Amino acid sequence: MLAERMSRLGTETAFEVLSKANKMQAEGREIIHLEIGEPDFDTPRNIIDAAINALNDGFTHYGPSAGMLETRKVFANFISEDRGVDIGPENIVVTPGAKPILFFSILALVDPGDEVIYPNPGFPIYESVINFVGGKPIPIPLREEKEFSFDLEEMKALVNEKTKMIILNSPHNPTGGSLTPEDMKGIAELAVEYDAWILSDEVYSKMVYDGKHVSIYDYPEAMDRTILLEGHSKTYAMTGWRLGYASMPEKLAEQIAKIQTNSNSCTASFIQRAGIEAITGPQDESLKMMAEFKERRDMFVEGLNELPGFKCLKPKGAFYVFPNITGTGKKSKELEEYLLDKAGVAGLSGTSFGSYGEDYLRFSYANSQKNLKRALELIKEVL
Numbered sequence: 422m423l424a425e426r427m428s429r430l431g432t433e434t435a436f437e438v439l440s441k442a443n444k445m446q447a448e449g450r451e452i453i454h455l456e457i458g459e460p461d462f463d464t465p466r467n468i469i470d471a472a473i474n475a476l477n478d479g480f481t482h483y484g485p486s487a488g489m490l491e492t493r494k495v496f497a498n499f500i501s502e503d504r505g506v507d508i509g510p511e512n513i514v515v516t517p518g519a520k521p522i523l524f525f526s527i528l529a530l531v532d533p534g535d536e537v538i539y540p541n542p543g544f545p546i547y548e549s550v551i552n553f554v555g556g557k558p559i560p561i562p563l564r565e566e567k568e569f570s571f572d573l574e575e576m577k578a579l580v581n582e583k584t585k586m587i588i589l590n591s592p593h594n595p596t597g598g599s600l601t602p603e604d605m606k607g608i609a610e611l612a613v614e615y616d617a618w619i620l621s622d623e624v625y626s627k628m629v630y631d632g633k634h635v636s637i638y639d640y641p642e643a644m645d646r647t648i649l650l651e652g653h654s655k656t657y658a659m660t661g662w663r664l665g666y667a668s669m670p671e672k673l674a675e676q677i678a679k680i681q682t683n684s685n686s687c688t689a690s691f692i693q694r695a696g697i698e699a700i701t702g703p704q705d706e707s708l709k710m711m712a713e714f715k716e717r718r719d720m721f722v723e724g725l726n727e728l729p730g731f732k733c734l735k736p737k738g739a740f741y742v743f744p745n746i747t748g749t750g751k752k753s754k755e756l757e758e759y760l761l762d763k764a765g766v767a768g769l770s771g772t773s774f775g776s777y778g779e780d781y782l783r784f785s786y787a788n789s790q791k792n793l794k795r796a797l798e799l800i801k802e803v804l
């Protein structure tokens with residue numbers, strides 16, 4: 422018999438659709454994968470070489486739970502310079518991927534009954550982990566008419582004395598939307614007023630195509646109650662390496678490191694060495710990927726808007742589009758299945774990201790322009 426809490430643990434349906442699409446492909450069907458959120462590029466060569474050198478140099482042992490000091494220094498410098506703040510290695514915890522930070526922070530801070538506000542549609546792991554620890558998930562709707570930002574007045578109505586944490590994600594999965602400076606500032610002020618934590622998931626911070634990334638650290642009044650999440654998966658095409666980190670108040674960093682001692686022990690040392698190279702080495706490969714994502718976005722959004730029944734905003738960041746599909750006359754899940762079965766195009770129903778995702782689909786444009794064009798043709802044929 423499983424523990425009762427397991428009934429409250431959710432999942433990411435992207436992996437289920439991927440496995441169904443892979444099965445169809447193995448049976449000989451042509452499938453275009455637009456369901457999974459990972460760069461289709463290979464990790465840049467200098468990063469791979471740094472990992473190989475580290476293995477040869479003996480970085481094969483346990484290390485400190487919070488991360489090696491040299492790694493934390495490099496990551497702290499990066500956050501300090503990039504966000505214009507002054508943080509040190511004592512503020513950084515390095516984890517195998519960005520995901521453990523989400524899990525550990527909620528585990529460390531949210532008691533049963535505590536309210537946690539999180540974006541809906543949003544990355545499904547937020548709601549899953551809030552439920553898992555017995556917290557009360559309070560969705561804040563992201564609305565198309567606000568370019569998938571939220572309404573600060575709506576947020577104000579949701580925050581109260583029971584709010585323990587506000588989760589932000591900008592640029593945003595699945596909509597590609599971004600929070601405005603006014604919204605960020607408003608949230609920082611609300612967190613201070615109601616003594617709440619902010620968990621700002623900024624793993625897409627380098628994938629901003631119009632304008633500049635707005636970070637929660639732009640509003641330092643909330644820094645002593647903020648966890649800023651960053652990672653290498655998206656920026657450096659390192660999803661399979663598992664490397665993420667966060668900046669937070671030192672006292673909390675000690676506690677998150679303690680959870681790491683109890684779970685992963687530490688992040689692999691040779692992978693941390695590769696992560697240092699990613700940040701301190703040449704950035705041209707990463708910048709090239711970002712420029713390519715922007716081109717794909719422009720082309721794909723234009724194509725989607727030519728499809729009957731589709732209406733798609735141009736997202737400002739990340740590598741997802743979130744077209745409104747009400748004009749097709751189908752519900753989201755139905756259209757997801759229809760497009761996979763009939764056209765061989767794998768996308769995700771907006772409802773995979775919460776109830777406010779109804780009437781939308783999410784496609785990842787982390788695929789070649791050739792495949793994206795082919796996907797548009799295939800969808801057009803079956804609509």
Ligand SMILES: Cc1ncc(COP(=O)(O)O)c(C=O)c1O
Binds near residue numbers: 655
């Ligand atoms: C918003 C968001 N946060 C966190 C993650 C997890 O990143 P990682 O693969 O580094 O654990 C993802 C991955 O899809 C994401 O979209």
